[in-house]
Amino acid sequence: MRGERATIGKSLLDVQRDIKIKASYISAIENCDPGAFDTPGFVAGYVRSYAKYLGMDSEEVLQQFCAESGFQTVSALAQGPSAKKLQSAALLLPKQNTVGPTDIFKTSPLAMEPPDAGFFETLEMRAIASVAVLASLIGVIGFGAWSLLQEVQQVKLTPAENTPIVLSDLDPLGSVQLPQAEVTKNALDQRLNNEKLDRLYRPQALDFPILTARDAPISSLNPADFGNFIPQPDPAADPSAGIVADVENTPPSEANLLAQVDTPQVLETAPPTLALFAVRDAWVRVTAPDGSRIFENTMKAGEEFILPQTEMAPMLRAGMSGSVYFAVEGKLYGPAGTGGKVVKNVELSATSLMANYQPADLNLDPVLERVVAEATVSSFTTEGMSE
Numbered sequence: 001m002r003g004e005r006a007t008i009g010k011s012l013l014d015v016q017r018d019i020k021i022k023a024s025y026i027s028a029i030e031n032c033d034p035g036a037f038d039t040p041g042f043v044a045g046y047v048r049s050y051a052k053y054l055g056m057d058s059e060e061v062l063q064q065f066c067a068e069s070g071f072q073t074v075s076a077l078a079q080g081p082s083a084k085k086l087q088s089a090a091l092l093l094p095k096q097n098t099v100g101p102t103d104i105f106k107t108s109p110l111a112m113e114p115p116d117a118g119f120f121e122t123l124e125m126r127a128i129a130s131v132a133v134l135a136s137l138i139g140v141i142g143f144g145a146w147s148l149l150q151e152v153q154q155v156k157l158t159p160a161e162n163t164p165i166v167l168s169d170l171d172p173l174g175s176v177q178l179p180q181a182e183v184t185k186n187a188l189d190q191r192l193n194n195e196k197l198d199r200l201y202r203p204q205a206l207d208f209p210i211l212t213a214r215d216a217p218i219s220s221l222n223p224a225d226f227g228n229f230i231p232q233p234d235p236a237a238d239p240s241a242g243i244v245a246d247v248e249n250t251p252p253s254e255a256n257l258l259a260q261v262d263t264p265q266v267l268e269t270a271p272p273t274l275a276l277f278a279v280r281d282a283w284v285r286v287t288a289p290d291g292s293r294i295f296e297n298t299m300k301a302g303e304e305f306i307l308p309q310t311e312m313a314p315m316l317r318a319g320m321s322g323s324v325y326f327a328v329e330g331k332l333y334g335p336a337g338t339g340g341k342v343v344k345n346v347e348l349s350a351t352s353l354m355a356n357y358q359p360a361d362l363n364l365d366p367v368l369e370r371v372v373a374e375a376t377v378s379s380f381t382t383e384g385m386s387e
Helices: 002-007 012-019 023-030 042-056 060-071 074-078 083-091 125-153 180-200 237-248 256-259 350-356 366-374 382-386
Strands: 206-209 265-267 273-277 282-287 293-299 304-308 315-318 324-328 331-335 344-347
Touching: 023 042, 023 265, 042 074, 042 304, 180 293, 273 282, 293 304, 324 350
Parallel strands: none
Antiparallel strands: 206 265, 273 304, 273 324, 282 293, 282 315, 315 344, 324 331
């Protein structure tokens, strides 16, 4: 091996740098000196690595190294006298049934591994007691929570002394009363909201005013009707005629002159005025098409609500609908429903109300006649109802 190393031109330090083995170990391998190694277990590996580095057969080199140096590997030691002792010990042992599950090493009293134990043998009484206490505690807490929930949800009915009278017509919202401060605040907010809507939807100015032509052919003029050619009565013949003439010649007042002036129309025709009128206490809600609330309140008997002018017709929802009427252009229509039923999605437009409801008849409802006579309203008149 020293000759092979010299042939490739490598020194001991070069070999140490290439295969990471100390130069002293390389020299000991070349001199067949196993005593130079600290651990005999690494000798065979070092010899094989050095042989592969030189391009030689590692097994053949190892055998020759062992033969020349008297070194024995671990496998050779295992196959020495100890192997013979194991064979002799095997002859002395009785034959065992290899088919059965019996394991001599597990059944021996000196075995390191304990024998397999059953499931119940591994359980401890302390663990069982802890689990039982925990389960009982959870059960007690659950039962207490369930009992408390049943007690809270329980409803106790106390028999009344007087049997209530079942009403055929009942307004579910008729008994709702708002505090006075809240009613005042709602009324103020409602008035401000109506003023905003009136300003928003007031009639727009026309691009061109509507004028009425007053020209006529000159031949239609009568000189005896005006000017200096009007015939004057003779005061001597009829004294009363002079007084009448003086009265007729009296210049008209400014109010009469303004009334006679034909003012041209400069604004669009305003839509008809609509209002709600209640003859009994009734809850009403008026909403815009977008869902916003225009008016919501419990109207008293004789109370009216004039609807603001909007671009699209609002919708009505009312309880006690048999007590709610509609005022359209000075005439009363309705009622909105019958008795205490609730009506909803009623379109509040003049066309829809006049098409779906009949004019109110005072003779059919004495309460309506009395409330109309006592109420002070501006949306309709009794003359309009009589027509």
